[in-house]
Amino acid sequence: MLARLLRKPGRMGPVTGLSSRLLVMTVFFVMLVEVFVYAPSVARFRVDWLEQRVSAAQLTVIALEATPDASVTVELANRLLDQVGAHAIVVPPTATSVRRGIFRDMPPAMDVSLDLRDPGFFTLISDAFGTLIHGGERVLWVKANAPSLVGGRVDLLIDEAPLRRAMIAFSWRILGLSLLISFLTAALIFVTLRWMIVRPLREIARSMIRFKENPEDASRSEAPSARSDEIGLVRRELAAMEATVRQALRQRARLAALGEAVTRINHDLRNILTTVSLLSDRLSGSDDPDVRRVSPTLMAAIDRAVQLCQRTLDFAREGGPLLKRSRFALAALVEELKPILSAPNGREFTLENAVDPALEIEADRDLIFRVLSNLGHNAAAAGAARVTVTATVEGGQTMISVTDDGPGLPPKAIANLFQPFAGAGRSGGTGLGLAIARELMRAHGGDATLVRSDASGTVFRLRLPIAEGAAAPQ
Known part of the structure; x- marks a missing residue:
């Protein structure tokens, strides 16, 4: 997105913008959560609807048992069944009672038997979706607990169509509520994220664009933020x-x-x-x-x-140095430094060559000579009386250490080390020696670093990768 902004400053489509994507994703995820909430909700609604019919059936049976001979006319029986919404209400027989109940003249045949006495969670969900899918043309035989009746059970024969219509109406209500919640939540998240994230990101993008147009104009700089996030x-x-x-x-x-x-x-x-x-x-x-x-x-x-x-x-001069690689003994190269290194004012100065004579490196001989010469001259000019050059092979790298016994670099020089015209460690120096040394080592794929500098002396380390196929000394 940032690359698109940098290519077309100030232009962003209504669909490709981060704000629009956040809005769409929020609505999607809220609706996804609602789908997982809907399944147990519609199953619970179905059970409640059936239990309401069971409660009405219990009242009907109690009213029937209150009659003198526990019987009613056909017209009254049909009215009671219509009130319950059932074709038949049956109380199964027990050891102390006979089967009793009321029926229509020609009740339809049962299609599916449902037992509400000990339903499982996933069974309820499966039965609920079965009711929605099968179109409501079935006739259900419902078995339920009836604590107020003798035997504690009552059975109903009911049509599934009214149940399905009630479940569909409930589903539409759930959908409308879910959409309302989704859009309200998305709107709140949209406004919050736009204010907290999208707007600052756009400001950052505009700042980068302004900086790209004219990097040297200080008035186009990004203002530091006080935010802690x-x-x-x-x-x-x-x-x-x-x-x-x-x-x-x-x-x-x-x-x-x-x-x-x-x-x-x-x-x-x-x-x-x-x-x-x-x-x-x-x-x-x-x-x-x-x-x-x-x-x-x-x-x-x-x-x-x-x-x-x-x-x-x-x-x-622009451009890096051109390398003329060759394979040579490092110790022999260090020996060539001895005649050209000396301390100013005739002070005593010694270059100690502690490099293994068998150690060979593959590099530009003149440039490595120049690097070591710069470090040696700097050490002598800084007051060192002895400079020691050592080398080891570690993990596919040749590590060359240049150690002196001088007074160490001043803090200002350490802070600006390897920076031209800023990292000079002595009065009258230019700071180019170390800057050139690092540039030449990096041209070889290595680096020049300061290991330490204190009152006991200074240690520089030159890292030079071993060329493929080159063997380390035995």
Whole structure:
């Protein structure tokens, strides 16, 4: 339904709307419940109707026994039978009494015998529907308890047609009442759900449509709801999601602008740095020992400037890195990091390679080198004296841990970790190193995460899926 709303804003058919479906479903389910209520109700009505005839028959027998010779004229007998609605009323004989009762001159033959003395629940329901289905043409012989008569029993011979007409009239009354209850209940539920659910959902849908039309317009944001139920939770989460997406779009626009600017100046900057590099090479051959001494430092500074420019350009460029996978020993790659990692200001720094020499991974060698280099440079710049690289294989994943003994990351850096230009852990940093490391690991189908960072040091974990068919080291 939401997708339909997003395709056609503001348009909703009278039948396809959620409100209409709720109305129809409510009426349907209430009527379904009424069907289950109707079956025992019509069976009870049938028993009550028959028991009324039994009560009238008891009174007739009592009046008959009050006569001097327990007999009446044929005309009076017919009138009494008409009053009861029966063709015959019979009191079966007992050990102390004979059979007695009144009959019409030519009573019809019995079709069905009914015993009301100990009926079962499902038997009553089955007999009731039998009366409705068979058309009322049968003649019933009804056996019932009669506590006020000698022998405690009375039998009646009656037509089924009056009973069936009364049951049909009762059914119509039940149907009318059920429809009234259904529509009243449906109307109340419809209004309640429309106010509590449908209306807020439509507002959420309209907010999503407005956000889709112009995500960067803050005036189109979903207002956080004060409701404490699921609808309120959805609106609050939607408002938070829109704010996050808007912030990401703005950051992406800034990065795109930055990438465009760096692209434009990159060519000129490289030419300038190339000229400076050539001059630095000539300075390294100078006879002045002081000039020769500062030349390597100058060259290193120029190289770092070129690398920073290129790294910023690579990060701002759209599209993920192109992987050139190969299979190589991870320990050998870590060994290549040792000559290029050093602490600033000449501090002592050690890279410990604790990776199993037999462990091989399948990945882009240059990109994994770049990831480890970024983490190593960050650790050295943060004040670490030792960085240890270990690796294990766990559940189809190669887990590479980079542990340092530095002072740990500041809380602000941890809160914005892996975010470019926001997650720098030291003064003057850009935060691009960790952002690029995570991007490169995710390009391999893995990830880069922070395990811990405290006064004892910092641990980063790199997760790299093992390629199919690759064997783990024995």
